[in-house]
Amino acid sequence: MKELPKINQLRNFQAIIRYGSIRTASHALLQTQSAMTRSIQELERILGITLLARGAQGMVLTKMGRIFEPRVNMILNDLERAVDELHQASQLSQGTVVFGCSHLPAFSVISSLINRFQMEHPTASITIVEGQLSELITSLRLG
Structure with a gap:
């Protein structure tokens, strides 16, 4: 080998x-x-x-x-x-969540979802990556 x-x-x-x-x-x-x-x-x-x-x-x-x-x-x-x-x-560990979204959902819909998620999973780590779809797809491919 x-x-x-x-x-x-x-x-x-x-x-x-x-x-x-x-x-x-x-x-x-x-x-x-x-x-x-x-x-x-x-x-x-x-x-x-x-x-x-x-x-x-x-x-x-x-x-x-x-x-x-x-x-x-x-x-x-x-x-x-x-x-x-x-x-x-x-x-x-209780886990890590990483997701990407455009700017509009990040400021409107996502905040209430994150609050609810964190209440159910207080030790989980959440990372939000904001950007255009083309940027997010590239980032996803690169990990």
């Missing part, structure tokens, strides 16, 4: 993309820059491709990095959801 990337390597890759530099990403994840650099180098060695390159504005994705990024987001999201499901099934 091929050697697979480690979760921390995928998280580091995602953080560098999010923060735009190894330095900022390493601070955000409480790692040293050298540890983050080694992690990305090892990830690239395992995959046999270059994912990131230095650009004028910091680290940028290569062509292969742009192909790999959506999969990394999905993998980490799916893993997080799997862990959440296990916690919910074992009664360690």
Whole structure:
């Protein structure tokens, strides 16, 4: 079986993309820059491709990095959801609800529904993402 990337390597890759530099990403994840650099180098060695390159504005994705990024987001999201499901099934957590809607329902209908839901499920966490349908669909696909 091929050697697979480690979760921390995928998280580091995602953080560098999010923060735009190894330095900022390493601070955000409480790692040293050298540890983050080694992690990305090892990830690239395992995959046999270059994912990131230095650009004028910091680290940028290569062509292969742009192909790999959506999969990394999905993998980490799916893993997080799997862990959440296990916690919910074992009664360690009361769950998390995330949904998207346009601006109008968020201000009119949704508030009364959320209040009623929170009364029935006081330990549940609710996150509302507002936006246009096209933005919400993209966010849903990326997890």
